[in-house]
Amino acid sequence: MAMADFYDDHDTVAAATADQPLLSVDGITRVYGDRIGCADVSFDLWPGEVLAIVGESGSGKTTLLNCISSRLTPTCGTVNYRMRDGASADIYKMAEAERRFLMRTDWGFVHQNPIDGLRMTVSAGANVGERLMAIGDRHYGNIRGAAIEWLERVEINADRVDDQPRAFSGGMRQRLQIARNLVTNPRLVFMDEPTGGLDVSVQARLLDLLRGLVSDLGLAVVVVTHDLAVARLLSDRMIVMKDGRVIEAGLTDRVLDDPRAPYTQLLVSSILQV
Numbered sequence: 332m333a334m335a336d337f338y339d340d341h342d343t344v345a346a347a348t349a350d351q352p353l354l355s356v357d358g359i360t361r362v363y364g365d366r367i368g369c370a371d372v373s374f375d376l377w378p379g380e381v382l383a384i385v386g387e388s389g390s391g392k393t394t395l396l397n398c399i400s401s402r403l404t405p406t407c408g409t410v411n412y413r414m415r416d417g418a419s420a421d422i423y424k425m426a427e428a429e430r431r432f433l434m435r436t437d438w439g440f441v442h443q444n445p446i447d448g449l450r451m452t453v454s455a456g457a458n459v460g461e462r463l464m465a466i467g468d469r470h471y472g473n474i475r476g477a478a479i480e481w482l483e484r485v486e487i488n489a490d491r492v493d494d495q496p497r498a499f500s501g502g503m504r505q506r507l508q509i510a511r512n513l514v515t516n517p518r519l520v521f522m523d524e525p526t527g528g529l530d531v532s533v534q535a536r537l538l539d540l541l542r543g544l545v546s547d548l549g550l551a552v553v554v555v556t557h558d559l560a561v562a563r564l565l566s567d568r569m570i571v572m573k574d575g576r577v578i579e580a581g582l583t584d585r586v587l588d589d590p591r592a593p594y595t596q597l598l599v600s601s602i603l604q605v
């Protein structure tokens with residue numbers, strides 16, 4: 332695919348494929364030796380939908396997220412992604428170059444620790460601009476302009492554009508990581524505990540910002556969190572994991588207000604007691 336054609340006819344195709352899942356996860360299993368990371372996980376994600384993956388530490392959330400975002404090859408199972416041209420592609424069967432291109436453009440990945448998702452020794456502007464260059468933008472003025480616009484959208488003052496992220500606070504770094512991911516107008520963003528490392532007041536503000544961006548941009552998101560309040564605020568639907576398996580799935584409000592699996596009941600009530 333020519334990079335210049337990347338965004339052509341996007342809206343037409345999006346309309347034609349709105350009734351089909353964006354991502355179809357089928358039977359994903361990943362083992363580490365004889366330990367189970369995740370087992371037999373299946374779900375569909377629809378365009379513009381936010382899905383939360385919740386569960387206690389070690390339940391397999393990160394393993395699953397990495398498997399479905401092509402960062403960790405599953406032991407078995409398939410992940411199909413609906414490309415911008417409407418065709419469905421098995422992400423582990425496509426050419427490595429095509430997969431990498433997807434990851435740099437159509438997909439975003441927000442790490443819990445911004446250090447893992449940023450280049451700490453180049454400027455904030457370059458961190459954002461780099462993803463634009465991946466889709467073929469070579470015009471310095473455009474790139475800088477878009478970078479500044481995105482910094483402002485994530486509430487980072489434009490006069491910080493030339494600063495390196497190591498000069499930023501934790502909350503600012505996380506917002507910069509988000510800007511870097513969103514600048515290419517992705518359709519699908521994976522997030523692993525996006526507010527995990529931040530203190531409570533910073534978390535609340537970041538969640539608010541994320542919620543606004545997700546709805547403004549119509550993003551589909553898979554967000555991993557052990558924090559049910561984060562799931563409640565951000566997600567439409569959720570899956571609950573325990574020991575690598577999905578033990579409950581449904582609309583977020585239904586699962587949290589009327590949990591059916593005993594484990595989910597425990598999870599919800601222990602949060603309410605805090």
Ligand SMILES: Nc1ncnc2c1ncn2[C@@H]1O[C@H](COP(=O)(O)OP(=O)(O)OP(=O)(O)O)[C@@H](O)[C@H]1O
Nearest residue numbers: 363366367368387388389390391392393394395557
């Ligand atoms: N690289 C690895 N090698 C061996 N075992 C691993 C590896 N990564 C994860 N595991 C195991 O897989 C299981 C699931 O781990 P995973 O990191 O996916 O859980 P998690 O739900 O993301 O936990 P947390 O909330 O603590 O981040 C755990 O038993 C863990 O010990």
Ligand SMILES: [Mg+2]
Nearest residue numbers: 392393394523
């Ligand atoms: Mg994890």
